[in-house]
Amino acid sequence: MSVDTVSLTGWGRTAPTTAVRFRPRTHEEAAAVVRGRGPRGVIARGLGRSPGDAAQNAGGSVLDTTGLARIGGVDAAAGLVRCDAGVSLERLLRVLLPLGWLPPVVPGTGRVTVGGAIGSGLTGLDHRRSGSFARQVSALELLTADGEVRTVLPGTALFDATAGGLGLTGVILGATLRLRRVATALMSVSTERAGDLDDLLARFTAGGDRLPYGSAWIDLTARGRATGRGILTRGDHAPPNVRPAHAGRTLLRSRSGGPRGRFSLPGFPPLPGGLLGPASAALYNEVRYRGAPRARTGELRPVPAFFHAPDAFPDANLLYGRGGLVRYRFTVGYGQEETLHRVVRRIAARRSPAVRAVLQRFGAADPGALSFAAPGWSLALDLPAALPGLSRFLDGVDEEVATAGGRVCLAKDSRMRPETAAAMYPGLVDFRELRARLDPTEAFRSDLSRRLGL
Numbered sequence: 068m069s070v071d072t073v074s075l076t077g078w079g080r081t082a083p084t085t086a087v088r089f090r091p092r093t094h095e096e097a098a099a100v101v102r103g104r105g106p107r108g109v110i111a112r113g114l115g116r117s118p119g120d121a122a123q124n125a126g127g128s129v130l131d132t133t134g135l136a137r138i139g140g141v142d143a144a145a146g147l148v149r150c151d152a153g154v155s156l157e158r159l160l161r162v163l164l165p166l167g168w169l170p171p172v173v174p175g176t177g178r179v180t181v182g183g184a185i186g187s188g189l190t191g192l193d194h195r196r197s198g199s200f201a202r203q204v205s206a207l208e209l210l211t212a213d214g215e216v217r218t219v220l221p222g223t224a225l226f227d228a229t230a231g232g233l234g235l236t237g238v239i240l241g242a243t244l245r246l247r248r249v250a251t252a253l254m255s256v257s258t259e260r261a262g263d264l265d266d267l268l269a270r271f272t273a274g275g276d277r278l279p280y281g282s283a284w285i286d287l288t289a290r291g292r293a294t295g296r297g298i299l300t301r302g303d304h305a306p307p308n309v310r311p312a313h314a315g316r317t318l319l320r321s322r323s324g325g326p327r328g329r330f331s332l333p334g335f336p337p338l339p340g341g342l343l344g345p346a347s348a349a350l351y352n353e354v355r356y357r358g359a360p361r362a363r364t365g366e367l368r369p370v371p372a373f374f375h376a377p378d379a380f381p382d383a384n385l386l387y388g389r390g391g392l393v394r395y396r397f398t399v400g401y402g403q404e405e406t407l408h409r410v411v412r413r414i415a416a417r418r419s420p421a422v423r424a425v426l427q428r429f430g431a432a433d434p435g436a437l438s439f440a441a442p443g444w445s446l447a448l449d450l451p452a453a454l455p456g457l458s459r460f461l462d463g464v465d466e467e468v469a470t471a472g473g474r475v476c477l478a479k480d481s482r483m484r485p486e487t488a489a490a491m492y493p494g495l496v497d498f499r500e501l502r503a504r505l506d507p508t509e510a511f512r513s514d515l516s517r518r519l520g521l
């Protein structure tokens with residue numbers, strides 16, 4: 068096991084703190100880290116892609132799971148695979164796709180671990196159909212505060228608290244995942260340009276869930292009649308008959324390594340270098356919007372290029388300058404579209420240099436007390452953390468979201484107030500009770516849990 072003392076941040080590069088990092092290679096080594104923790108406790112960390120401070124523990128221990136990286140054989144009859152928590156979704160995709168399987172839920176980046184996906188309540192592009200990543204877990208192994216490993220099954224209070232539980236119930240060591248059968252490694256993709264937010268929402272809901280995967284980019288720099296304009300991208304797995312009869316199998320084999328390759332993304336210009344300002348962001352967004360087709364259907368894209376487009380820009384977080392970035396992700400229910408409109412108008416009116424803004428639709432809520440997803444719209448956007456007055460501005464947006472019965476995603480957070488989090492997550496009371504029973508000495512702690520009093 069490797070051990071070092073390091074300064075850590077999330078993907079947003081805000082609020083670095085120092086911790087002792089342990090990288091165990093076996094479950095026994097991981098248990099020894101938890102048993103030998105110091106007074107500042109321990110927190111699990113995957114690939115550190117959560118934008119905020121969820122996987123940091125100032126002055127304490129951080130258990131890096133990336134050394135736990137075995138993938139078991141696929142149970143083809145049951146459509147299941149068992150893998151260690153430190154396996155990345157990118158690697159899982161590379162292994163599974165040639166066999167004709169897809170991980171249960173695929174997010175907008177492959178550079179996250181299975182443990183991080185469960186612990187952060189990760190959602191994919193087809194939440195209305197599949198729920199969050201944790202909903203497709205049929206069992207997990209959890210290392211708890213007493214140093215014991217428990218098998219935890221869906222439908223139990225401990226499972227629900229661990230799904231989206233931000234590592235605060237223990238360290239997930241491994242999980243059994245349900246898989247989806249796919250005939251090819253290609254997606255059939257439809258792209259539409261929408262002239263404003265109403266148009267975008269209408270297009271998103273039109274056609275129901277015929278194309279199960281969907282997300283939209285919103286131009287948060289457009290104003291006036293174009294406020295909330297965007298590009299809607301939806302897709303489904305291409306059937307084998309879109310190519311000559313043998314192509315399905317061939318493509319499953321040949322394109323599986325895609326996430327590492329360079330993507331050619333239509334309408335996705337290179338990001339401007341240097342610090343992102345209002346003018347460069349508006350220019351970038353204009354080029355991106357105009358570069359997208361007005362309407363196109365049936366475009367074929369490799370699975371990794373469809374799902375993991377942001378991975379083509381691995382250093383996109385450096386664009387936001389030395390202060391890093393704040394990712395603000397919130398959800399409001401169907402029927403609360405006016406709140407979405409107001410938030411988009413506020414960001415646009417402020418001339419915020421927002422180039423990344425992703426709108427998604429959620430289905431049924433996930434059971435976890437701290438789970439983020441609930442039926443409605445979700446908008447995620449990145450802003451430079453150094454923007455003057457950003458904290459006050461986002462506090463105001465928090466209020467709008469809370470008043471509409473919505474919530475801000477804890478796994479992405481780096482700035483919320485504890486009372487706001489408590490108001491948005493009424494299940495926090497039960498979560499704290501369960502933790503107090505399971506982990507009375509608070510073995511599992513993070514900068515996020517201390518900041519928000521989780």
Ligand SMILES: Cc1cc2nc3c(=O)[nH]c(=O)nc-3n(C[C@H](O)[C@H](O)[C@H](O)COP(=O)(O)OP(=O)(O)OC[C@H]3O[C@@H](n4cnc5c(N)ncnc54)[C@H](O)[C@@H]3O)c2cc1C
Nearest residue numbers: 113114115116117174175179180182183186190233234239
């Ligand atoms: C470009 C980009 C795109 C993204 N797209 C999406 C998206 O589409 N959908 C989405 O939901 N999120 C998305 N995210 C956010 C991010 O991917 C998730 O938060 C992700 O799950 C983090 O995984 P990780 O392995 O990096 O975990 P970390 O960031 O290291 O940890 C995240 C949380 O999970 C806990 N955790 C990690 N490992 C374990 C474990 N083994 N046991 C228990 N708890 C654990 C940590 O304690 C922490 O609270 C995106 C992020 C980036 C940078």
